[in-house]
Amino acid sequence: xxxxxxxxxxxxxxxxxTVWTGEPAVLCAWCRxxxxxxxxxxxxxxxxxxxxxxxxxxVPDAESLDAAYGSWYWPDSGRRFSLVGDALLRRSxxxxxxxxxEAAPAGRILDVGAGEGTLIDALAARGRSAxxxxxxxxxxxxxxxxxxxxxxxxxxxxxxxxxxxxxxxxRAVRDAAALLAPGGLLVxxxxxxxxxxxRAFGDAWLHLDLPRHLAHLDSASLTSGLESDGLGxxxxxxxxxxxxxxxxxxxxxxLLPGRLxxxxxxxxxxxRRIEIGPGRRAASVVAGVILFPLALGCxxxxxxxxxxxxxxxxxxxx
Numbered sequence: 001x002x003x004x005x006x007x008x009x010x011x012x013x014x015x016x017x018t019v020w021t022g023e024p025a026v027l028c029a030w031c032r033x034x035x036x037x038x039x040x041x042x043x044x045x046x047x048x049x050x051x052x053x054x055x056x057x058x059v060p061d062a063e064s065l066d067a068a069y070g071s072w073y074w075p076d077s078g079r080r081f082s083l084v085g086d087a088l089l090r091r092s093x094x095x096x097x098x099x100x101x102e103a104a105p106a107g108r109i110l111d112v113g114a115g116e117g118t119l120i121d122a123l124a125a126r127g128r129s130a131x132x133x134x135x136x137x138x139x140x141x142x143x144x145x146x147x148x149x150x151x152x153x154x155x156x157x158x159x160x161x162x163x164x165x166x167x168x169x170x171r172a173v174r175d176a177a178a179l180l181a182p183g184g185l186l187v188x189x190x191x192x193x194x195x196x197x198x199r200a201f202g203d204a205w206l207h208l209d210l211p212r213h214l215a216h217l218d219s220a221s222l223t224s225g226l227e228s229d230g231l232g233x234x235x236x237x238x239x240x241x242x243x244x245x246x247x248x249x250x251x252x253x254x255l256l257p258g259r260l261x262x263x264x265x266x267x268x269x270x271x272r273r274i275e276i277g278p279g280r281r282a283a284s285v286v287a288g289v290i291l292f293p294l295a296l297g298c299x300x301x302x303x304x305x306x307x308x309x310x311x312x313x314x315x316x317x318x
Contacts, residue, residue: 020064020211025057030170030225043203044210051225054193054216059167068212073271090118093244097122099240100156103314104185107155113162113175114142131250148173158183161243161310164190164213172265174229186231189241190312194218196302197244201251206263207309209245219311231315238303241310248302248309249295253287260284 027034028048038049046053051149055067060068097119106131111120114132117139123130124141133150134141147157157176178187191207192198193216198205208216223233243291246263253262258280264272265284276284302308 002010020060020068022058022060022064025055025059025083030217030221047217051221052218053221056211056214057271058280060211067249092123093118097126100187101126101128104156105183109156110154111158112147113165117142119160147172150179152287153181154184155181156187161190163188165172166217167214170225177317184317186315189310189312190217192218192309194307195309196305197247197251197271197305197309204252204254222313226315233315234317235314237312238308240312242311243313244299244302245295248298249288249291251289254286254296256287258283262288
């Protein structure tokens, strides 16, 4: 007999955009352990007693996911952020491309969850043959395929803040490992569910991003899972994953009265999940400017503690 469907609001004000339906989560998205009495159930997710990761609960159905992404997540213009946001994004992807180019052997590179293609464009600018996977993309080097459908051999496979969007991320990692050439590089960057900012902001943590993020990994569950699958973890970085400061800044602004939302205010109007009036947007941005030094200080504490908002891992197919 099928389990009843249920709906749940995501973190933040309840609206049609933050409610989803689906089946209750019964298995950990990462280690596939059945949830039992030892698991911890929180708003919109359940924490696995076996590996320490969390799984979005209920698991959103296809219709709910389509609604959660909508047309705002990747606008047709390819431009998401106001002011200098898009330029900073391109710069960070260029830096990431340089790192991957230096660390990976010669050969093709696959970006899983390539978005608008900024990273593969940066790799191509360095003379690399790069292609990506993404839904409904018009980019000439991006295909709408599951990683299990990809054939061939790659010098590197990248999950740049995309692994957490997958219903079965561990299977995707195994599929990626099977595509790696000898000495090939697997690159993963994800929000760290065990970070100080995740604990500080709880349900309102920016990088929780329910229901789009289906799996919520911490560095220990990520690295132990890779090693269990026969991959050698070559590097773990607390600085290359990016997004640490914005996680603190958005969370701090969100604590202020007035339903301020810095992250959505920094996005262009066509790329916002919710409508934000000019006054509320201006107040959010001004609050962000004022709180920026505090957010930097919080991020510095995170770096010192080794529990940063994101984690970056490089692994090789030994």
